[in-house]
Amino acid sequence: MGARSVGRWRRLFLAAAVLLGLDQVVQHTVLGDGVLLRRRVAPFDPPLFSPLHFRRLAELEALADGERGARAGPVFDADLGWCPTPGTRVGRYTYDWAGCRVGVAPLPRVKLEGVRRIAVFGGSFARGDEVDGRETWAAFVEASRPDVEIANLGMGGYGVDQALLRFRRDGRPLAPAEVWLAYFPHGTLRITTHFSPILRHWATAVAFKPRFVLEDEDRLRLVPSPVREPADFVRLMRDQAALLAAVGATDDWIRRAPLAYAPRGSSWTHWFATTRLLLTLHESTGRALEPWFAQRTEVRALLSTLIRTMASDVTASGARFRLLVLPAQTDIQGWVEDGARGYWSDLTEELATTGIEVLELTPVLAQAGAADDPSFWMPGGHYSPTANRLVAETIAAEWLE
Missing domain, CATH: 3.40.50.1110 (SGNH hydrolase)
Known part of the structure; x- marks a missing residue:
């Protein structure tokens, strides 16, 4: 290998190292808390996207832990x-x-x-x-x-x-x-979803729901809500693997972007700022109705x-x-x-x-x-x-x- 080729490879390696270094700086600082410009960045573990969502989780955690005065809410x-x-x-x-x-x-x-x-x-x-x-x-x-x-x-x-x-x-x-x-x-x-915030990240209905799936073109099959009591909601928010086992196969938006909802750190795409941003961008598509x-x-x-x-x-x-x-x-x-x-x-x-x-x-x-x-x-x-x-x-x- 000639000196010119060695120099070229050295420059490419140096450029890649610099880019990787910058990526990791962003990964551990700007994206360290999983939020960019007040928006969640993938992976969405748990799939909560606003302060309202996290407040609702805290309320249900208090209820599940038996705190006095905590309640599931009237709806x-x-x-x-x-x-x-x-x-x-x-x-x-x-x-x-x-x-x-x-x-x-x-x-x-x-x-x-x-x-x-x-x-x-x-x-x-x-x-x-x-x-x-x-x-x-x-x-x-x-x-x-x-x-x-x-x-x-x-x-x-x-x-x-x-x-x-x-x-x-x-x-x-x-x-x-x-x-x-x-x-x-x-x-x-x-x-198309079991959980409103997955479809619309600003949704105010922070609850799981049943849905139907089509079988044999025109036959409906009911998939019940995985939350039968408030403690189930807390369990699914604390355990992403349990969430995916419950609704991953029948929630259309999880199926469209599975790596965006995979447990944090379970995919190499979660280790880099660039891939996390790409996952976030991909997950955000498809909501136009037309x-x-x-x-x-x-x-x-x-x-x-x-x-x-x-x-x-x-x-x-x-x-x-x-x-x-x-x-x-x-x-x-x-x-x-x-x-x-x-x-x-x-x-x-x-x-x-x-x-x-x-x-x-x-x-x-x-x-x-x-x-x-x-x-x-x-x-x-x-x-x-x-x-x-x-x-x-x-x-x-x-x-x-």
């Missing part, structure tokens, strides 16, 4: 992940004997003659977050029609999977005449099967099933920009061809200017009383006349 639910305790009040949300959010009045224990009972299911846009009970669209519908009573069984953070399960457990015993599923397109991907609807993906197939299964269950119970589409502000803006179509439109049109009644609220809100008018929105992105009143008027005109 822990082993079957659904989280669900209000009947007969309680949490902030501005009051729940009656059946666990329904109180709007006009608590749901009567005995069905009233001549009054149509309608049960509503979905997430925060069904429950009516950020406004008082009488200012939700469900309450406005009920107040406008003395021959209608609404059992509002919506719950913040729910996916369609939890809505289906809540109907089966809590809705069917109420014997409603109609069941309305309030579908929130922006929350579609909730059906690609999941652009073709016949597993997510779209799962969503369609969940809705059709709920429709079948409702019909079998003797009730009428109807599907409401309640868009977020960004959904309305996209609708306007894309010529009066949403990324979900093909799916809802397909569902309509199967006989499911669909009421699309997006064009009504868009025509009213909700895409850009702040009076339609609360600070956290939910409908204001103005928007809720318009939604209620549209529902009453289309479905109750």
Whole structure:
């Protein structure tokens, strides 16, 4: 080997050593606490991403350790992940004997003659977050029609999977005449995970949930929540291997980026700042909704099967099933920009061809200017009383006349 080649290799080796040294400086200083610019950096062991998440873990650790005064909270639910305790009040949300959010009045224990009972299911846009009970669209519908009573069984953070399960457990015993599923397109991907913070790192629902997986193209298999009591949550947060054993095979986001959720130090990719940052970048991708609807993906197939299964269950119970589409502000803006179509439109049109009644609220809100008018929105992105009143008027005109 000539002197020139030796010199070249020496320079390359020196450059590699310098880069490795810099990488390790960043690894042990800047990334030493696993946080960069207030964001967690992989590996996510445990998968907690904000101070709120760690406070919730501390609360449950205190409960598991038997500290006096510690409690699981009013919404822990082993079957659904989280669900209000009947007969309680949490902030501005009051729940009656059946666990329904109180709007006009608590749901009567005995069905009233001549009054149509309608049960509503979905997430925060069904429950009516950020406004008082009488200012939700469900309450406005009920107040406008003395021959209608609404059992509002919506719950913040729910996916369609939890809505289906809540109907089966809590809705069917109420014997409603109609069941309305309030579908929130922006929350579609909730059906793909067992743990909300894994999907949305800023999620406020710090709880595990059940989910369904598709088998044989159109058959649903329920995978229960791995947390049956608060101590289970603490165990899974303390033991990453146990977490992966419980949900690693059925949580889509862990499956997409397994090294980002591997136990800390179990992969060589955890030993270098560069690879950790690359893992973090890779894990953050895939949350855009449009690609999941652009073709016949597993997510779209799962969503369609969940809705059709709920429709079948409702019909079998003797009730009428109807599907409401309640868009977020960004959904309305996209609708306007894309010529009066949403990324979900093909799916809802397909569902309509199967006989499911669909009421699309997006064009009504868009025509009213909700895409850009702040009076339609609360600070956290939910409908204001103005928007809720318009939604209620549209529902009453289309479905109750």
